[in-house]
Amino acid sequence: MSRADTAFQKCINPDCLAEFSCSEAFFNCPECGELLDIRYNWDKIEVPSKLSDFSKRWAMRNNRLDFSGVWRFRELLSFCKDEHKVSIGEGQTILQQNDNVAKYVKMKNGCLYLQYEGLNPSGSFKDNGMTAAFSHAKMVGAKSCACASTGNTSASMALYAHSCGLKSTVFIGSGRIAFGKLSQAMDYGAQTIQIAGDFDDCMRQVQDVCRQLGLYLLNSLNPFRLEGQKTIMYRIIEQFNWQVPDWIVVPGGNLGNSSAFGKAFAELKELGLIEKIPRIAIINATGADTLTDLVNNKGLDWNGGRVNQEVIDEYYADLMARKFSPHTCASAIEISRPVNLKKCLRTLDICNGIVRAVTDEEICDAKAVIGKYGLGCEPASAATLAGLKYLIADGTIGADEKVACVLTGHELKDPNVTVNYHKEKQGEFSNPPIEAANDINEIIKLMTAKN
Numbered sequence: 001m002s003r004a005d006t007a008f009q010k011c012i013n014p015d016c017l018a019e020f021s022c023s024e025a026f027f028n029c030p031e032c033g034e035l036l037d038i039r040y041n042w043d044k045i046e047v048p049s050k051l052s053d054f055s056k057r058w059a060m061r062n063n064r065l066d067f068s069g070v071w072r073f074r075e076l077l078s079f080c081k082d083e084h085k086v087s088i089g090e091g092q093t094i095l096q097q098n099d100n101v102a103k104y105v106k107m108k109n110g111c112l113y114l115q116y117e118g119l120n121p122s123g124s125f126k127d128n129g130m131t132a133a134f135s136h137a138k139m140v141g142a143k144s145c146a147c148a149s150t151g152n153t154s155a156s157m158a159l160y161a162h163s164c165g166l167k168s169t170v171f172i173g174s175g176r177i178a179f180g181k182l183s184q185a186m187d188y189g190a191q192t193i194q195i196a197g198d199f200d201d202c203m204r205q206v207q208d209v210c211r212q213l214g215l216y217l218l219n220s221l222n223p224f225r226l227e228g229q230k231t232i233m234y235r236i237i238e239q240f241n242w243q244v245p246d247w248i249v250v251p252g253g254n255l256g257n258s259s260a261f262g263k264a265f266a267e268l269k270e271l272g273l274i275e276k277i278p279r280i281a282i283i284n285a286t287g288a289d290t291l292t293d294l295v296n297n298k299g300l301d302w303n304g305g306r307v308n309q310e311v312i313d314e315y316y317a318d319l320m321a322r323k324f325s326p327h328t329c330a331s332a333i334e335i336s337r338p339v340n341l342k343k344c345l346r347t348l349d350i351c352n353g354i355v356r357a358v359t360d361e362e363i364c365d366a367k368a369v370i371g372k373y374g375l376g377c378e379p380a381s382a383a384t385l386a387g388l389k390y391l392i393a394d395g396t397i398g399a400d401e402k403v404a405c406v407l408t409g410h411e412l413k414d415p416n417v418t419v420n421y422h423k424e425k426q427g428e429f430s431n432p433p434i435e436a437a438n439d440i441n442e443i444i445k446l447m448t449a450k451n
């Protein structure tokens with residue numbers, strides 16, 4: 001590791017803190033096995049003195065790095081040379097203020113914002129992370145890559161692998177993958193291995209396979225992915241005219257996003273680019289609520305980096321003993337052993353954060369409201385609104401605070417959940433098709449009937 005580099009990798013374990021060059025590709029600390037962070041030698045990077053300087057790049061969109069919603073913030077993720085940076089135009093996403101959706105959660109007008117990451121090239125926020133990780137893969141000369149996936153990681157990885165000439169392999173669990181996502185992985189040319197098991201099984205297998213075959217791993221265990229995902233927060237505050245909102249609400253799966261968001265704010269604060277750090281609410285599904293259980297019921301916290309490993313080990317041993325398999329219609333967050341758990345605990349510490357879990361019914365109702373009044377999203381994304389509804393009702397979040405919900409994936413990723421909700425009249429907002437005889441009079445009668 002050379003101090004002359006702009007960035008290096010550093011173990012998050014306070015009893016280890018080993019450092020490594022960014023020219024190496026690890027999945028976790030070679031000394032102690034803990035997660036790795038990307039750290040910067042800020043004095044070697046020309047970071048703009050104010051965030052609004054980044055806005056100037058909007059005028060230079062014929063430069064591919066300025067066009068990218070990730071790389072136009074490149075000084076804040078300066079770990080590789082420009083020539084290695086991969087981009088397919090990710091991060092052109094919007095923050096939509098939405099009073100109709102605000103009404104559903106009983107918030108005041110002008111307070112609720114939806115950050116719609118479904119507009120990314122592969123239809124989910126994962127592209128923010130892949131553009132960064134594939135740039136690192138290019139930097140280290142990787143030829144092949146792999147990931148375990150509940151769907152969107154594989155779709156995104158397959159797309160980026162193809163665009164920069166890497167071979168890619170996707171590990172998916174049996175059965176529980178949304179078809180929109182599976183179709184993308186196959187269409188973008190990834191080798192797809194379907195394992196008889198759930199996501200957590202795939203996660204374990206892919207790490208061993210990558211080690212044995214020397215493949216570049218693209219799960220959110222990969223610290224470079226999280227660097228790209230920080231830019232979701234930069235774009236939110238950019239759209240708030242460089243002010244931070246009061247709250248960020250995000251779904252929690254493998255906890256990569258929440259980990260990246262806390263790191264983003266801690267760095268901006270350290271650089272003197274923001275004054276206040278927003279609070280964060282991380283929302284689980286009740287059928288996959290490891291984080292909620294550990295934090296709210298078992299008292300697990302960051303504790304200055306000395307996270308109580310015994311509590312985690314006991315919890316996982318119990319899941320194993322009960323042969324527990326997570327279950328939720330929000331397949332993107334159907335994960336019971338989140339790999340970024342510790343980094344997420346750090347985010348809760350940085351952002352004075354909270355966690356909650358919501359049921360599938362609540363997720364589906366919230367999803368229908370977002371579809372009806374805003375931007376259609378997939379179930380995991382709608383967990384944010386379902387969680388927000390609780391947090392407003394119990395007074396944790398004020399109805400007049402400024403809240404940004406991160407809608408992580410596009411509606412069309414998982415049409416089955418949507419069609420079932422409406423056709424099977426599963427909830428308050430179901431809008432089923434009306435069956436009509438092939439007869440004009442009856443059709444008109446049905447169309448104009450009051451119900």
Ligand SMILES: *Cc1c(COP(=O)(O)O)cnc(C)c1O
Nearest residue numbers: 152253254255256257332408409
């Ligand atoms: C991956 C994913 C999530 C979960 O994000 P984590 O960073 O793993 O917590 C949520 N929603 C969608 C749509 C996803 O693709």
Ligand SMILES: [Zn+2]
Nearest residue numbers: 011016029032
């Ligand atoms: Zn270590």
